[in-house]
Amino acid sequence: MTNPTGAIVEHPEAAKSLRRELGVFDAVMLVMGGIVGAGIFVNPSEVAHRVHSPVAILSVWILGGVIALCGAFIWAELATRLPGTGGQYLYLREAYGRPVAFVYGWGLLLITQTGGMAAVAITFAVYFRSLTGSAINESLLAGLVLVGLSAINCFGARAGSSLQSIFMILKILAIGAIVVAAMAFHSATPAIPVLLSRPDSLGSFGAAFVPVAFAYGGWQTATFVSGEMGNPRRDLSRGLIMGVLGVVILYLAVNLACLHVLGTAGLNETITPASELMRKVAGESGARWVAAAVAISTLGFLSQSMLTAPRVYYAMARDGTFFKGVGALFGKANAPVVAIALQGLAATIIACSGKYGEILNFEVTIDFIFFALTAASLFIFRRRQTGSVEGLQSALGHPLSTVIFICASLAVVASAVASTPKISLIAFVIMLAGIPVYMIWATVRRVSE
DSSP, rough: BBTTSSOBOOOHHHHHHHHHOOOOOHHHHHHHHHHHHHGTHHHHHHHHTOOSHHHHHHHHHHHHHHHHHHHHHHHHHHHOOSSSSHHHHHHHHHHHHHHHHHHHHHHHHIIHHHHHHHHHHHHHHHHHHHHHHOOOOOHHHHHHHHHHHHHHHHTTTHHHHHHHHHHHHHHHHHHHHHHHHHHHHHHHHHTTTTTTTOOOOHHHHHHHHHHHHHHTTTGGGGGGGGBBSSSHHHHHHHHHHHHHHHHHHHHHHHHHHHHHHHHHHHHHHOHHHHHHHHHHHHHHHHHHHHHHHHHHHHHHHHHHHHHHHHHHHHHHHHHHHGGGGGGOOOOTTOOOHHHHHHHHHHHHHHHOOOOOOHHHHHHHHHHHHHHHHHHHHHHHHHHTSSSOTOOOOOOOTTTTTHHHHHHHHHHHHHHHHOOOHHHHHHHHHHHTTTTHHHHHHHHHHHHOO
């Protein structure tokens, strides 16, 4: 069915029930919060392990930013065409049907979102213990954090978004402080020109792009809460573009700071570049300050994830492709409490088990398969003339930019499969297991009706 603007929405009850109380600022903070986690404090060295000149290092990050911006423009048009709850789930459902959308939600719950949240919660626990000297078990602490954030988000999108925005502002301030401190640091010899002439192969450049692509991922999760945007056609499209652009600026600034203080050789030799940078600038107190920044950053990522992902399970339940109870709303804020509890419980179980390491390796493979499929859906929607053209945020450079994004996504999948074939195979098996599950579910549903 269509709304008054002509755009397709996923379910009449979803549009009526969810409270539309988020604006452009919330959208920008959600986009940035979904991208910026603990990775930016670590990934600069991962890239330096693979390419060995400042030009190559910065080029990889710039390329990643360009690809992410292409994706932001694509998702911005999709958001204005289909401004309903569930975002990427909704786009896949309208383009390819419910089975594909169900498999996406299945993978989100079992692999990408939940595994990532569990690992980030453990990362927070590690840094928290280091900062405070606490003897509390890491898995238990991670579980407590996930339960606490789940409880806060049960008070509604406004409460969850406000908390996430606070964490995102703190992250921006922390990253800005690191960059300013680094640029004020004067080494005896300029660090950036070191190893400028060392050649890098196309293969090494491609390998370096994988951690960069992972670092830029996450902006799409902001679309999950489009049903709670005051004006999703305007607010979400602007938030996607402004948020991704803001992250590109932050990431390039951090890499310039690392190169200035550590140089390419120093960046290659460490696995904690931000801590090493601040250790050189301000001693051990500086390193501890970065640990605090990482802890804040991880909390911000978890807060954003706990707000956004449950909206997909909520949309699935409203579609009749998931347990009906998951679509229930509670309280004055009309929050999808059951969906939030489901996400929190799943992440807590994995975090407490400690068996999340391999699941993280699945993320890139599965995420970028659905990135490519979602981007390709734009061709389908344009051919069908889905949604209203009034106020439409057209994808800049389409179709070329869309083709580039799809090819880049598939290249990332190919690189991940080539580097970890066994883990990628397991990821594919788990993802494809969603097909028979959906068929069984659909059969049972038809019989019950």
